[in-house]
Structure formats: structure tokens, C-alpha cells
Amino acid sequence: MPIIEPRIISRIADAVGTITLNHEAKRNALSETLVGEVVDALAEFQRRDVRCAILRAAPGVKVWSAGHDVSELPEGGKDPLGWRDPLRQLIRELENFPAPVIALIEGSVWGGACETVLACDLIVATPDATFAATPARHSVPYNVSGLLTFLNAAHIHIAKEMLFTAQPIPASRLERMGIVNHVCSAGEIEAFSYGLARTITQNAPLSISVMKEQLRILAGAHTMSPQDFERIQGLRRVVYNSSDYNEGISAFKAKRKPVFRGH
Numbered sequence: 001m002p003i004i005e006p007r008i009i010s011r012i013a014d015a016v017g018t019i020t021l022n023h024e025a026k027r028n029a030l031s032e033t034l035v036g037e038v039v040d041a042l043a044e045f046q047r048r049d050v051r052c053a054i055l056r057a058a059p060g061v062k063v064w065s066a067g068h069d070v071s072e073l074p075e076g077g078k079d080p081l082g083w084r085d086p087l088r089q090l091i092r093e094l095e096n097f098p099a100p101v102i103a104l105i106e107g108s109v110w111g112g113a114c115e116t117v118l119a120c121d122l123i124v125a126t127p128d129a130t131f132a133a134t135p136a137r138h139s140v141p142y143n144v145s146g147l148l149t150f151l152n153a154a155h156i157h158i159a160k161e162m163l164f165t166a167q168p169i170p171a172s173r174l175e176r177m178g179i180v181n182h183v184c185s186a187g188e189i190e191a192f193s194y195g196l197a198r199t200i201t202q203n204a205p206l207s208i209s210v211m212k213e214q215l216r217i218l219a220g221a222h223t224m225s226p227q228d229f230e231r232i233q234g235l236r237r238v239v240y241n242s243s244d245y246n247e248g249i250s251a252f253k254a255k256r257k258p259v260f261r262g263h
């Protein structure tokens with residue numbers, strides 16, 4: 001039985017829980033295994049009354065996370081971002097975790113990892129950190145609650161630029177738009193992030209936890225008629241049943257640029 005190296009490192013000190021993504025070989029891709037370990041760590045943090053969590057990668061990393069594990073995307077005909085998808089589970093766990101989660105970002109953030117960072121409560125990044133929303137790079141039909149994460153974090157024009165261009169956007173630009181809370185040099189970002197975490201741990205955890213849950217509910221309070229939802233799901237099905245969707249996955253696996261034909 002092959003021994004699976006842990007994909008993350010987690011620790012607790014002074015009521016601050018730290019999760020370090022630690023699967024460099026696959027650029028911290030959000031695989032089912034890695035997400036499972038993050039979910040277990042958050043559950044342990046809750047049991048140990050952690051009052052603030054920090055989600056980071058190894059110091060000085062080039063790629064914070066390459067996003068959804070493309071090798072785990074279903075072949076055409078199945079919703080690639082259904083309820084039980086690891087990325088969807090990760091987003092819900094971060095949003096439901098009863099204490100603030102600070103995303104400490106160094107390096108590049110891709111696809112579902114971009115949404116993961118935006119689903120955290122505060123974002124601290126180095127100036128050269130970049131964020132790329134990539135569904136359009138892989139012909140993936142992103143899902144409704146996933147797009148709402150982008151819309152809650154960014155003005156619709158910025159969300160559209162990120163999603164339609166799929167290009168990396170620097171943290172410094174996102175800070176100017178209030179999407180990233182703080183930009184700190186690589187030498188300061190750790191001390192700054194833990195300082196922020198400690199400030200939070202000094203405040204009343206029950207008050208913070210109930211405000212976080214209220215803000216989650218308010219941010220998600222969007223009416224959508226069942227008819228609209230069904231129409232959107234039908235439109236998404238056209239995308240994940242398309243040959244473009246399969247081309248996106250094959251091109252990634254073949255390490256070549258995809259050629260999309262619009263069907």
C-alpha cells in the first residue's frame with residue numbers, strides 16, 4: 001500500500017490555526033485528498049476553539065495553488081462542479097468555519113484556488129502574487145454559487161475581466177479595488193498576517209462567529225426563480241457536454257494549448 005505523503009501541514013498556536021498547502025509536486029492542486037485534509041484540519045481547529053485560521057502555502061512558493069485538480073475533472077456528460085465536488089466542499093467549509101480565515105498569499109493562484117481565496121474572510125498577499133480565474137481557459141461551465149463568490153468579492157466588471165480573460169491579475173491591482181485587504185512584502189507578510197490574526201483572537205469569538213454567519217447568509221441572499229435556475233443548469237450542461245470541454249481537459253493533459261471550436 002503506497003504511503004500517501006500528507007498534502008498539508010496544520011498546526012495550532014495561541015488560538016491561531018495554520019493550514020499550509022504542501023503538495024509542491026502537483027502545485028498544491030485542490031485534489032480530493034488535499035481538500036479532505038484541509039476539511040479535517042478545519043474540524044480539528046473547531047474542536048480546539050481556534051479563533052482565527054490562516055490558509056497559506058510554503059513560504060516563498062511560486063505557485064500558491066494551481067486550482068482544481070484537472071485530472072479529477074469528470075469526462076464530459078457530468079457536472080464538473082457539482083455539489084459533492086471537492087472544490088465546492090472546500091468553499092462551503094471555509095464559509096461555514098465559525099472563525100475568520102485569513103488567506104496568506106504568495107505566488108500564483110489559479111482557477112478554483114482563486115475562488116477559494118475569495119471565499120476566505122481576509123486576504124493578505126505579496127505584491128507579486130497573482131490571481132487567475134480560469135474556467136474560460138478550460139471550457140468549464142462555472143457554477144452559480146461559485147460565480148456568486150466572485151461577485152461578492154469584486155465589482156461585476158472586474159469579475160467579468162477575471163473570468164473572460166482568464167489572465168493572472170496582480171495583487172497590487174486587486175488591493176486598489178478592495179478585493180485584497182493588504183499587500184505586504186515577502187519579508188513582512190507572515191508577521192503582518194499573524195498580527196492580524198492575534199488582534200482577532202483578542203476579540204469576542206461568539207460575536208465574531210455570529211457576524212461571520214450573518215454576512216454569509218446576507219451575501220448569499222439572492223433570489224433566483226426555479227425556472228431561471230433550471231435554464232442555467234441546462235446552459236451549463238451544453239458546455240460540459242461540448243467537445244470544447246473535452247478539448248480543454250485533453251489539452252491540459254497533453255500540455256498543449258487548447259483549440260476551442262465553440263461546440
Ligand code: LCV
Pocket residue numbers: 025026027029063065066067068069070071073110111112113133134135136137138140142
Ligand atoms: C492537476 C496539475 C495542475 C492542476 N491539476 O509546473 O476554475 S476552473 O473552472 O478552471 C477549475 C476547473 C480549475 O480550477 O481548473 C484548474 C485551473 N488551473 C490552471 O489552469 C493552472 C494549470 N497549471 C498550470 O498552468 C501550471 O501547472 C502552473 C503555471 C500552475 C505551474 O507551472 P509549472 O511549470 O511550475 P507544471 O505545469 O510543470 O506542473 C507541475 C505538475 O503539477 C501538475 C502538472 O500536471 C505537473 O504534473 P506532472 O509533473 O505529473 O506532469 N499540475 C499543475 N496544475 N490544476 N495537476
Ligand code: LCV
Pocket residue numbers: none
Ligand atoms: C457609555 C461611555 C461610553 C459608552 N457608553 O474618556 O458596536 S457595538 O456592538 O460595540 C455597540 C454595542 C456599541 O456601540 O458599543 C459601544 C462601542 N464603544 C466603544 O467601545 C468605545 C468605549 N469608550 C472608550 O473607549 C473611551 O471612552 C473613548 C476612547 C471613547 C474616550 O476615552 P476617554 O478617556 O476620553 P473615558 O473613557 O474616560 O469616558 C468618559 C466618560 O464617558 C463614558 C465613560 O464611562 C466615562 O464616564 P465616567 O466619567 O462616568 O467614568 N463613556 C465612554 N464611552 N460607549 N458611557
